[in-house]
Amino acid sequence: MQNRRKKAKGNEFGVENKLSSDLVANIDLLKHCFSYGKNNDFSMRVFQAKYNQKDVLLCYYASLVNSDKIEQTIIRPLLEQSGSSLYHVIIPESVKVTSNLNEIQDHMTSGKAIMLMEDDPIAYSIDVSNFEHRGISQSENESVVRGPKEAFTESLRVNISLVRKRVRNHNLMTEVKKVGDRSTQDVQLLYIDNLVNDKLLEEVKEKLDAIKVGNVQNLELLEQYIEDRPYSIFPSIYYTERPDNAAIYLERGHIILLMESSAACLIVPITFWSFIHNPEDRYMRVIFGNFTRGVRFLALFLTTMISAIYVALANFHSQMIPPDLLLAITVTRERVPFPLILEVLIMEVAFELIREAGIRIPNPLGPTIGIVGALILGQAAVEANIISPIIVIVSALSGLTSFAISDPSFNYTVRITRFIFILSAGFFGMYSLVMAFTIWFMYAVSLKSFGIPYFAPLAPIYLSNQDTYFRKAMRKEKWRPGYLLPKDLQSARKDK
Amino acid sequence: MKVDKKLAAFEMFSLTMILIALKLTDTTPSLFAQKAQNAFWYIPLLAFIVILPSLLILLYLLKHYQAKHLINLLEILLGNKLGKAIGFIFLLLNITFISLDSRNYVEQIRNLYFLNSSTLIIFVLFTIICIFGAIRGIEVIGYTAKIFFPFIFISFFLLAFLIYEELVWDRIFPIFGSGLPLIVEESLLKGSIYSDFILLTMGYSAFRKSHDFNTGGLVGLLFAIGVITFFFLIYAVVFDYNSIEKISFPFHEITQYVNLGDFFTNIETFFMVFWLLATFIRFILLLYLLTWLFGAIFNIKHFELLILPMGYLVMVVGLVPDNSVVNELIYRNQLLNLMTPIIMGFPLVLLLIHLFKRKKVEN
Amino acid sequence: MKLLWLVLLSFFIMGCEDMIELEKQSYVIAVGIDETEQEGIFLFTFQIANPEVGSIASSVGSEQEASETVTIRGTDIMTATTTANAFVTKQIALDQTRVIIASESLARSDQFIRIIQSAGRTPQIRRSVQLIISQEDAATFIKNNQPTLEQRPHKYYQYMLTRAKETGIIPDADLHRFFQITEGDADLFLAMYATTNTDPKIDRGSEDNFYAGQIPKSGGNPTQFMGSAVFKEGIMIDRLTGEETRIANILDKTMEMSELLTTYPDPLAPKYRVAADYIQSQEPIIDIQYDAERNHATINVLVQFEIEILAIPSLVNYSQSEADKATLEKSIEDYNEAITKELIKKTQESYRAQPFYWSLYARKHFKDIPAFEQADWNKNIYPNADIHVSYQLKKMQFGNLLDDTNLNEVRD
Incomplete structure (x- = not known):
């Protein structure tokens, strides 16, 4: 070639x-x-x-x-x-x-x-090259309270230095692969030579070689060229802008991809858990970290399910709603002209609109749109009897909790899922909702990222630190994830 | 990169639990109670003891011959044609059984939650989910079962906890129910409620080691029996013998009865969610195994393609009996009674052939 | 792909069969059942909650009634809800039903079991629905029942019944229990008894020795929940006073009754009564000795309880004197034994069955159900059984006050 x-x-x-x-x-x-x-x-x-x-x-x-x-x-x-x-x-x-x-x-x-x-x-x-780039700044999309604040910037050399600063290991390789026919770009493969599985490395390189396009400008585009299922609603590559995150994954035996002019890195292969976990879970003490994990799982449940459950219960299983609440909802519903599912959809779509507008809007206007959107619109819509107040609570809850899913790719998964669930709850209540959930979930379970099952190491089981729903104490973490087949499985010192 | 994606012991445990223990939610308890009255709760235990030797023989033979699955074993022991013929009879029995079973569950869903909808549409949806799930393959079914299992288990446990104050333990007396001879007879005849486990041996080669299959399966069976017996006991002491005969779905009756404090008085939908999850997994698994059985008999390698027609077949057969649950009780009762001797008998026959063959080799 | 969309769309349409918007339903809180002159036809009364009342969202709602009551003839509850739609605007939902109220005259007829059976078999009506027997017609009862504080009817029933059950003056009588006992055919079922008719009786001794409606009071809602209706094989045969109901609750281990305030005759000053908090922390010990030869049973009942004395209006100093204290203890035990014996005698002789769920203890003596049914606990064993009741006061406390103020000193 x-x-x-x-x-x-x-x-x-x-x-x-x-x-x-x-x-x-x-x-x-x-x-x-x-x-x-x-x-x-x-x-x-x-x-x-x-x-x-x-x-x-x-x-x-x-x-x-x-x-x-x-x-x-x-x-x-x-x-x-x-x-x-x-x-x-x-x-x-x-x-x-x-x-x-x-x-x-x-x-x-x-x-x-x-x-x-x-x-x-x-x-x-x-x-004598001198590419212009931004200085190192704080991580904006994945901010933490405890832990390093610096993020990758748009310079390959700076980024590698940020990683090397954390991984002081002469086995850390920074291999170059060229992609693009017309405008050739360097893709840096970072891995620890005596940890990473050779077959995995081979597979990643093959994927990179297989790209047959003129130009791959940056990592965000590269991600779409090397992923297995472009139409899947689940991301199969982890995109992070935190060098400390990259260092953690390197030590476990993952491979990092870096490119010039991208202020982030790609980590492969990846499992479902990486999208739910946050580096801060590990920077905090085990109890505190697990508490936030618990909150995040709750947020994941609420953001995907609460609106759908509300539709299912209100339209099909009203007996489940306690009488006081039922009567309260009924009285507000009496003046609303739309069916309940439409009401929910209106609010969810409105929330997405405000969110999209909030990102695109010029910076000085940002706060204004938040106030106008959330407060005035919601309040006015309720007073005009277009929607009932409980819907405002439900959709605000589902919208806000979606921010707890910090990973930007998985965030989209969650938001799309929410709409799938709301629509399916409108078919047959809980029956179709559980059906949609089962199909959605089984699809997720069947996914693979570079050959690694998406829900490893929970199902199927592999030797690992069992860091799935909750993590264990740092001292008990002795293994690298077995599903990566690393050359050295044990991460703790071996003299014990 | 090739990672071992096969199933392990806990997946087998979850699959067995969901496959077997879910029987406590359908008409099985009232079926038993018809004959045994308030002693019906320990029939699963007795029936298990009756069927256990056959299951152990089957597991031993599978391991001994390194068979890929049940049909493979039959072919090794009985020869190609006879093995396939017996497999075919087994297939027919299972299709009938699973069809009736799925109809039973569809009726549960309809009667309890969607009274105005037709059985057909619920059945169609049910079949669609089964097909969609089954197409993902045995591994994914296993993983899903493993991940769902803890949640399902907790919900059942919560139900047992909530109903606790309604339990009147003295209702287990008189301990022999309708009389000892009747109980023993019923236990002997109802071993076939565990027949699904035999179908599960179709998935033998999907596991990492035969050890995983055996331990997971046996521990799962023991736990399932424990859970079934425990819940049957709860039904017996909540409803007493005169009422249990008249209730077709005691599980749902209990979920409708329990309250979570004064505020949440009707919480059956909560339990329905987890019950539905378990039901879906169960029938997805059954449909997959059934298609695998079919594929193995007719030497079809890519049997996954047959899941769609097989699902359709199961639905059509399931729609044959007319509406009433009572009819269903009769059909199922007879089918269960018919199946028990077959299930008990054929591993014994296999064992005899095995012993005979070994002698021949020794000579 | 287009086909897939079509299929999805068709699901959308078909799925709507069971879909119903919240505001298109009317929520029934109480169902009343009366008999009519025609057999098999009943009069159903639905008390429908008005969502407008008690909600902040509505400003106009304050003048509306908290509930709407409609009465209609029909053969069973479900079809009656459809008929009611001739004048009720929305679909009637029975999921939130808290109580079923039947009139005493219906309960005393053999029609009652039929209509309750059909109600119990509808999935919409829960097994936890409470059964109330009203002295007057159920329709009248629901109409007259006008609580002032808890306007929303479901709250009224919830608070009213929970509190009354805690004190033991009415039994726990949900449909589940009704079916268990009626189908079990070995015990009597007690349903709640209530009325809105007031017929005050003054001279009844203690504060709960009343039938519903007899409590002298002024003000408040005319509705009184007191005592119970006794059902034998699904037909009401008698009613019990609040005190008798309480005794029945004490003797029945499946009933939850923790404590109640009551008064006992003062042994040293017969004009006065002693106020006490009766605490039942343990289940009664019921020992049945069964003689299979004679088909005869001897029943020993031992009730252990605690008392906390709250007030001694006679100002007798029971807490200081051991001898007086013993007298009081003895007198309370005797009093309880006496009224219990009286109730048991009544059940043995006039009902020839018992409402204490004692068949549970008898079952242990039989090997299997045919033998148990053969012996016929209800008809043969219980009415002829020898029953010994004894109460045992485990602990007597005198509350916070060490001693009452000496009136004579005060008057100086």
């Missing part, structure tokens, strides 16, 4: 894709190749090196490189210093040699400066 791609490029320019010893010919070749003159960004400079008195061509994309660095480390030394060879003259830390035009293209686009020398059929590729 790799070969075919190169061939295709060579043909595109209709010329030999090797450099010759003739500098002028080479300059022409490069000018043609990078559309010199038309492409404003492409800079090129010819001067004479002092140490061997030969003409030198230096070219680069001005927007990708650090011009100070070029000046300080390449041009000035070449112009002023003398020495026996090139390596004694120029200063930059990384110099690569190539003669292949395609490679030169790759290097140019990733921010390197290319230097050609008279009578030399090779090119020196000098790393």
